[in-house]
Amino acid sequence: MGNESVLCPVCQGVLPASGKESYTALRGRLIVTNGYCAGGCAERRAEMEQQQAQRQAQQQTQQMARPQGLPSPAPVPGPAQGGRAALRVVR
Numbered sequence: 001m002g003n004e005s006v007l008c009p010v011c012q013g014v015l016p017a018s019g020k021e022s023y024t025a026l027r028g029r030l031i032v033t034n035g036y037c038a039g040g041c042a043e044r045r046a047e048m049e050q051q052q053a054q055r056q057a058q059q060q061t062q063q064m065a066r067p068q069g070l071p072s073p074a075p076v077p078g079p080a081q082g083g084r085a086a087l088r089v090v091r
């Protein structure tokens, strides 16, 4: 309880104390386990979300394009191959 206001939601580091009330035993323990937030996480998270959104958009466009770009999965019917095979068998 209360960890969310103390911890950085991005890096899970301890955010700088906002006041004397922030210096608690729990906070001290979290500093030991998680370390401090280096800062700039909000910007970093925004960049990550942008990259994720771009990747998702690219994946969606690729998935949309695939069925149209793919030729029919059935192999080309091979009377010619069959004929060659038959010729080889004859020889």
Ligand SMILES: [Zn+2]
Binding pocket: 008, 009, 010, 011, 012, 013, 037, 038, 039, 041
């Ligand atoms: Zn952080």
